[in-house]
Amino acid sequence: MKSLTTTFFILFSIFCAAQQTYKQTLKLMGSRFDITVVAVDSIEANKNINLAINEISRIERLISSWDKNSQTSEINRNAGINPIKVDKELFNLIERALGISKLTDGAFDISYASMDRIWKFDGSMEAMPTKQEVNASVSKVGFKNIILDKTNSTVFLKNKGMKIGFGAIGKGYAADKAKDLLISAGVTSGIINASGDMNTWGKQPSGEEWKVAITNPINKSKVFALLPITNGAVVTSGDYEKYVKFDNTRYSHIIDPRTGYPASGIISVTVFAPKAELADALATSIFVMGIDSGLDRINQLPKIECIIIDTEGNIIKSKHIKIDRS
Incomplete structure (x- = not known):
């Protein structure tokens, strides 16, 4: 990103x-x-x-979306299905990320990982994507659809196909x-x-x-x-x-x-x-x-x-x- x-x-x-x-x-x-x-x-x-x-x-190991055994991957696999109980550390990180999303009016959004990769920056693009392609690429993105339950320390991605990632905050x-x-x-x-x-x-x-x-x-x-x-x-x-x-x-x-x-x-x-x-x-x-x-x-x-x-x-x-x- x-x-x-x-x-x-x-x-x-x-x-x-x-x-x-x-x-x-x-x-x-x-x-x-x-x-x-x-x-x-x-x-x-x-x-x-x-x-x-x-x-x-x-x-x-905690936040990687590439590691299938991480809690982040478990959250993504259960998008639109079930809330996932996570360590308090990960819960708090996601909670802070949502706070930054609100602060920036959605300019920062960890659900960007749901985005279709229609833009190429390797020199292969010859034309801009169509408006329809662009709209479809972000159809599953939206931090407001990340549901947190503080009492149970669970994270639920409301829509199927949603994903979260920490590429813009993890390091x-x-x-x-x-x-x-x-x-x-x-x-x-x-x-x-x-x-x-x-x-x-x-x-x-x-x-x-x-x-x-x-x-x-x-x-x-x-x-x-x-x-x-x-x-x-x-x-x-x-x-x-x-x-x-x-x-x-x-x-x-x-x-x-x-x-x-x-x-x-x-x-x-x-x-x-x-x-x-x-x-x-x-x-x-x-x-x-x-x-x-x-x-x-x-x-x-x-x-x-x-x-x-x-x-x-x-x-x-x-x-x-x-x-x-x-």
């Missing part, structure tokens, strides 16, 4: 008197994860990194959970980077804040913003690698789950938030909502900021974000 930018560069000191940064890169949840921790030696670092790996793998949630676990284990500083869904805490061994450099996708050779990030998350969603163009209009691979049509007008959205889960969901939502509606919604939310780059390369930011261009 979305392409994650690789234009983040983590700037940190490699050595400090007592502590150093240790980093491991591996594939989890079908994506690249970079796990960085500050520790006194490699033994301590590897132990903590393994804690994070195990936690991310646990989350994947952010996993990054949050890994961060929380490492903090509880006494890790004072680190970064969980889930293919661009970055979650940080603490500071560099030098005492400086972690920083992210953000580039304009139209001109990747130049950094336009250098931003400190302390105990928070930053997520970028971009369409500059996956899109189609018809009648001089550029259509993103990010599809509006309400209409079945791709988002247009934006090529990159970066969201700063306390949690990667929320930043992940909002980055996708702004693409769908558009610049004006997206900014209006972000400006009403506490502790949330965003940077938007439109198809002309213009940079638009939310009210309170400060950009260091030096």
Whole structure:
């Protein structure tokens, strides 16, 4: 549902008197994860990194719609048939996802997984789908048809053929959970980077804040913003690698789950938030909502900021974000 930018560069000191940064890169949840921790030696670092790996793998087993044994797959198999009792953790994640759907007027919707894949972004499309095909593609999508029973911890998809998926929120949630676990284990500083869904805490061994450099996708050779990030998350969603163009209009691979049509007008959205889960969901939502509606919604939310780059390369930011261009 979305392409994650690789234009983040983590700037940190490699050595400090007592502590150093240790980093491991591996594939989890079908994506690249970079796990960085500050520790006194490699033994301590590897132990903590393994804690994070195990936690991310646990989350994947819980939420994966590709794993036939997951509770998410069980929910999807029983669409239109029976409610499914799930772990409280999964129930709460779905409940929060529905809250974001309401907040964004349906621009974010985990039932997007029900959508027919009629848009192709591999260069094979020669014409736009018909209006009838587009309407049919989203006929089973609709977060209001996800029925939650808090007392019994059950999830029911009201219509047959409905599916839920966590592609636009799962990696952010996993990054949050890994961060929380490492903090509880006494890790004072680190970064969980889930293919661009970055979650940080603490500071560099030098005492400086972690920083992210953000580039304009139209001109990747130049950094336009250098931003400190302390105990928070930053997520970028971009369409500059996956899109189609018809009648001089550029259509993103990010599809509006309400209409079945791709988002247009934006090529990159970066969201700063306390949690990667929320930043992940909002980055996708702004693409769908558009610049004006997206900014209006972000400006009403506490502790949330965003940077938007439109198809002309213009940079638009939310009210309170400060950009260091030096």
